[in-house]
Amino acid sequence: MVFLGIVLGAVLGYASIRFKVEGNPLVEKVEATLPQTQCGQCGYAGCRPYAEAVAAGKAEPNQCVPGGDNVAKSLADLLGVEFKPVGGGEGSGPKPRQVAFIDESTCVGCTACIKACPVDCIIGASKLMHTVIANQCTGCELCVPACPVDCIAMLPVKENIANWKWHYPVIEIKKAA
Amino acid sequence: MRTLYKFHGGVHPPEHKEESNRLPIAPAPLPKRLTVPLRQHIGNPAIPVVKVGDQVLKGQMIGAADGFISAAVHAPASGTVSAIEPHAVPHPSGLPDLCITIEADGEERWIERAPLDYRNADPDAVRLRLRDAGVVGLGGAVFPSHVKLNPGAPAGIKTLVLNGAECEPWITSDDRLMRERAAEVVEGIKIMAHLMRPEEVLIGIEDNKPEAAAAMQAACRGTGYEVVVVPTLYPSGGEKQLIKLLTGKEVPAGRRPVNIGVTCSNTGTAYTVHRAVNHGEPVISRIVTVTGNVLEPRNFETLIGTPIAEIVQLAGGARPGTTHYIMGGPMMGFGLDNLNAPLTKAVNCVISASPALFPPAPPPMPCIRCGRCAQACPCELQPQELFWFSHSRNFDKARAYNLFDCIECGACSYVCPSHIPLVSYYRFAKSEIATRDMEKKLAEQARERFELKQQRLEREKQEKAARFAEKAAAAAAAKAAAAASGVEDPEAAAKKAAIQAAVERAKAKKAEAAAKAEGAETPAEKIPQGDSDPLRAKARAESYAASTENNTDS
Numbered sequence: 001m002v003f004l005g006i007v008l009g010a011v012l013g014y015a016s017i018r019f020k021v022e023g024n025p026l027v028e029k030v031e032a033t034l035p036q037t038q039c040g041q042c043g044y045a046g047c048r049p050y051a052e053a054v055a056a057g058k059a060e061p062n063q064c065v066p067g068g069d070n071v072a073k074s075l076a077d078l079l080g081v082e083f084k085p086v087g088g089g090e091g092s093g094p095k096p097r098q099v100a101f102i103d104e105s106t107c108v109g110c111t112a113c114i115k116a117c118p119v120d121c122i123i124g125a126s127k128l129m130h131t132v133i134a135n136q137c138t139g140c141e142l143c144v145p146a147c148p149v150d151c152i153a154m155l156p157v158k159e160n161i162a163n164w165k166w167h168y169p170v171i172e173i174k175k176a177a
Numbered sequence: 178m179r180t181l182y183k184f185h186g187g188v189h190p191p192e193h194k195e196e197s198n199r200l201p202i203a204p205a206p207l208p209k210r211l212t213v214p215l216r217q218h219i220g221n222p223a224i225p226v227v228k229v230g231d232q233v234l235k236g237q238m239i240g241a242a243d244g245f246i247s248a249a250v251h252a253p254a255s256g257t258v259s260a261i262e263p264h265a266v267p268h269p270s271g272l273p274d275l276c277i278t279i280e281a282d283g284e285e286r287w288i289e290r291a292p293l294d295y296r297n298a299d300p301d302a303v304r305l306r307l308r309d310a311g312v313v314g315l316g317g318a319v320f321p322s323h324v325k326l327n328p329g330a331p332a333g334i335k336t337l338v339l340n341g342a343e344c345e346p347w348i349t350s351d352d353r354l355m356r357e358r359a360a361e362v363v364e365g366i367k368i369m370a371h372l373m374r375p376e377e378v379l380i381g382i383e384d385n386k387p388e389a390a391a392a393m394q395a396a397c398r399g400t401g402y403e404v405v406v407v408p409t410l411y412p413s414g415g416e417k418q419l420i421k422l423l424t425g426k427e428v429p430a431g432r433r434p435v436n437i438g439v440t441c442s443n444t445g446t447a448y449t450v451h452r453a454v455n456h457g458e459p460v461i462s463r464i465v466t467v468t469g470n471v472l473e474p475r476n477f478e479t480l481i482g483t484p485i486a487e488i489v490q491l492a493g494g495a496r497p498g499t500t501h502y503i504m505g506g507p508m509m510g511f512g513l514d515n516l517n518a519p520l521t522k523a524v525n526c527v528i529s530a531s532p533a534l535f536p537p538a539p540p541p542m543p544c545i546r547c548g549r550c551a552q553a554c555p556c557e558l559q560p561q562e563l564f565w566f567s568h569s570r571n572f573d574k575a576r577a578y579n580l581f582d583c584i585e586c587g588a589c590s591y592v593c594p595s596h597i598p599l600v601s602y603y604r605f606a607k608s609e610i611a612t613r614d615m616e617k618k619l620a621e622q623a624r625e626r627f628e629l630k631q632q633r634l635e636r637e638k639q640e641k642a643a644r645f646a647e648k649a650a651a652a653a654a655a656k657a658a659a660a661a662s663g664v665e666d667p668e669a670a671a672k673k674a675a676i677q678a679a680v681e682r683a684k685a686k687k688a689e690a691a692a693k694a695e696g697a698e699t700p701a702e703k704i705p706q707g708d709s710d711p712l713r714a715k716a717r718a719e720s721y722a723a724s725t726e727n728n729t730d731s
Contacts, residue, residue: 036620038627046627119626120633138623161216164270165608169601171541 026055026078033074034064038118039140041065046118054079062086066095066139097157098139100132106151116146179379179405182425184418186553187410188588190346190508192385197466197474198349202357204478205491207283211253211482212276212519213239214266218313219320220246225277231258236288236459239277242308248321249311253461253480254281265515267485267504267524276519279482290457295368303372303454310453311460311522316340316414316443317505319523322450325440326372335438336424337375339366339447341382341389342407342414345506348526350464351444353476355382355389358448359396365447366402368454373440378402379423380444385409393444411508412586416441418555430582445525460522467492469528470499479520485527486516498531507535508587542595550589550599556582560589564599567606572613575606583607 031051042063044050053059054075061075062084069085076083102113102122109127114120121137124130144152157163216222223240227233233252240250256279263273295303304323312322328334343351355362370378380397382390384406394404407413407422417428419441426437434441445464452458461481465488468474472493479488485502489495502513504524513527550560558579566575583603590599659669 031624034620035616036623036627038623046631047624048628118630119623120630121626136619136622136626138619159270159272161266161268161270161272161274163612164268164272165612166269166601166604168605169598171598 024052024055027051029078030054030075033067033071033078035067035071035138037066037138037140039066039138039142040118041140060084068095095139098154099134099137099157100139100141100143101134101153101155102130102132103151103153104129104131106149108149108151110148112146112148113143113152116142118142179403179423180425181405181407182422184413184421184555185557186555186588187412187418188553188591189409190411190591192409193347193468194349194352194385197347197468197476198352200473200475202353202464202476202478203491205480205483205488207254207281207285207480208483208487209281210259210484211256211279211281211480212264212484213250213253213279213482214264214274214276214519214521215240215250216266216274217250217311217319217481217522218248219318220244220248222275223247223250225261225275227252227258227261227277229258229261232256233258233279234286234288236290236461238309238459239279242321246321246324247308248313248323249309249459250277250481251311251459251461252279253482254279255284255286256281265518267513267518267521269511271514292455292457295371295454300372303368307450307453310449310458312446312449312453313460313522314443315445315449315463315522315525316416317509317523317525319521322442322446325442326369326450328373329435332438334373334375334435334440335377336420336440337366337370337373337378338420338423338434338439338441339378339380339402339444340414340416340419340441341380341386341393341444342419343386344383344409344411344414345508345526346411347468347528348466348506349468350466350476350525352386352389354448354464355386355444356392359389359392361451362393362444362447363396363400363402364455365449365451367400368450369442369447370402375440380404381407381413381419381423383407383409383413411588412555412584415555415584415586417584430579463520463522463525465520465524466526467529468526469503470496470531470534471529472496481522482519484517484519485513485524488520488527489516489529495529496531498533499529500532501530503528503530503535508591509585538598539596541597544595544597547594549592549594553588553592555586555588556584558583560599563606564597564602567602570606570609572606572610576610580606580610 031048034047034051036047038046040046042050042059042065044053044059050059050063054061061079061081062072063086064071064075065086067086072086073083100122107129109124109129111124111126111130113130114122114124118140119136119138121133122130122143123133139154141154144154215225221243224243225239226241227239233239233256235252235255237252238249239252239258242249258277259280260278261275262278264276264278266274266276268274293303293306304326307326308321308323313319314322314325341351341355343349366378366380378401380393380402382393382404384390390404390406397404405423407419412418413422416434420434420439421427424439426439428434428437428439449460453460462478463481464476465479466474466476467488471489475492477488477491479491489502502516503510504513505511505526507528510526510528544561544564546561548561551558554560562578563575563580563583566572566578567580580603585600585603587600590597593599
């Protein structure tokens with residue numbers, strides 16, 4: 001019995017070193033659920049810090065504004081807590097995708113927006129016109145207040161043939177003959 | 178006689194082929210205005226290479242292929258480019274897409290057409306020709322042929338399957354093409370076989386097209402290609418179904434035929450391959466069936482870009498009672514909202530629909546779990562389960578039940594006793610999953626970019642700090658060295674000398690003033706002042722020197 005205890009103890013000891021879990025796996029799961037907009041609207045400096053705070057129980061799972069109630073719901077499921085709608089009360093759906101647009105005739109080339117962009121999606125240099133890499137823009141709006149001449153607008157992504165989706169089948173209710 | 182295999186399920190919808198297959202293919206007249214969409218194939222849309230106002234020749238490339246999975250588009254007639262702007266296109270969304278509009282001048286001036294001797298040419302040159310001639314699969318999926326006709330796999334291609342099954346009801350364009358132009362189709366097959374080097378070439382034709390099968394058999398004499406007549410059963414013209422029928426091989430879930438050494442192409446594509454390679458003619462027209470509730474159902478060889486309204490007029494126009502139009506067949510096609518939409522390479526059939534021919538579906542009832550859809554499914558899926566999952570938006574489950582193996586053939590909806598529009602649910606679920614995958618990919622990229630930016634900022638901060646530390650260390654080292662050796666560098670020595678001089682000057686001045694006032698005042702009053710002043714001056718000079726040193730450092 002003692003021998004068995006020693007052997008099993010050794011096995012467990014080895015396993016705890018060999019299969020040591022690096023970091024908190026919950027953080028990864030929470031982060032995978034977040035939309036990675038990096039907008040900071042949750043009060044944290046990006047999606048990763050928010051995920052860490054949520055996993056540590058320091059933040060509520062309903063603070064992600066771009067993710068809306070869908071993300072809040074999946075996070076609540078993941079943490080095993082009760083779902084609360086985003087924004088305290090009324091709740092919201094996920095925000096429609098939007099991209100920043102720089103009015104190039106107004107841009108003064110100050111590079112303020114480049115510093116504000118969390119995902120390095122604005123190209124330009126000092127005193128040269130800036131432009132947005134539209135298909136990588138997360139629509140976080142952080143560049144909008146940074147612009148001193150108000151030349152950045154957020155445009156909703158329009159539906160086109162490339163991003164069009166089949167709709168949920170809706171069956172018309174007709175009057176029975 | 179070749180042994181035929183069976184695929185699972187299948188249905189027998191009324192064929193309605195005889196309406197349009199009696200008359201030979203008629204050439205359609207040249208329309209006044211042609212609207213050519215830049216997105217007529219799977220992959221990236223073509224990039225316009227002409228400007229508004231340009232004169233173009235018939236067959237001139239007006240949109241170049243963008244990237245590997247893409248194909249060119251061409252001017253269907255000579256004339257003037259009048260617009261490059263979004264225009265209605267035949268698409269289930271009804272959304273407009275970028276098109277090039279050409280006002281035809283009626284002169285039909287062709288570009289220079291040169292045949293390519295494919296037997297002695299580099300296979301890549303032949304494929305390039307196909308790409309630049311805009312050759313795409315005309316069976317419906319419009320996949321660029323130069324991508325498909327690449328043996329790629331190290332094992333090579335064992336079987337080349339030509340799809341002449343045309344199993345969808347009402348459509349007869351491939352039937353008429355094989356009857357009338359079998360020799361040219363076979364020339365195209367020769368080019369495909371040259372590119373793919375298969376061990377065998379099989380041409381599958383349903384047994385409701387005996388004339389087409391006979392014509393193809395006659396044209397294939399001496400080539401070793403085998404025409405295989407398959408029983409009429411929808412959807413035997415599905416790529417994976419036809420491969421199963423002819424070879425007994427099943428394409429695994431989520432894989433493509435090339436993974437099991439088979440390539441499948443439409444016979445109509447073979448014809449355009451022949452025109453492109455042996456005649457230098459790009460794809461600027463196709464054969465389209467106009468049928469249903471029209472006066473004279475028939476096949477027309479029509480220029481790409483012809484408005485669909487004009488194509489319907491070719492067949493004598495719609496008969497009274499027409500309620501809507503269907504692009505493609507009744508099983509897999511979709512309703513056309515706008516008849517101004519032009520003909521594209523993907524449009525093989527236009528059906529004018531009336532309630533008499535296509536009675537409106539009765540209202541859907543709840544699923545009664547009868548399992549008939551599972552019996553009919555040619556992909557051996559469980560359509561009822563997929564329906565429940567799609568209906569309840571349980572997308573992960575739908576994917577786990579191989580939703581993406583569904584070919585949307587509509588056999589399940591056809592047999593459903595509750596008249597549930599099953600395929601609509603699958604299409605909804607598929608596009609929803611695809612969008613989510615896309616969003617996930619974008620989120621992943623955003624996360625990477627965010628992390629890279631953080632790393633960059635951190636690195637820049639550290640670099641700046643390191644630079645400061647280096648400078649400070651260098652300055653300290655220089656000072657220490659100077660102190661240790663007692664030898665001052667010339668600059669510091671000059672400075673010190675200047676300070677010393679200033680101190681001397683101040684001292685001299687003070688002494689002079691003291692000497693002048695000697696008689697009037699007591700020296701006891703004066704001496705401390707004279708002593709303290711030069712000291713202050715020295716301290717001031719030193720602090721100035723220190724501050725300038727700091728300035729040069731920063």
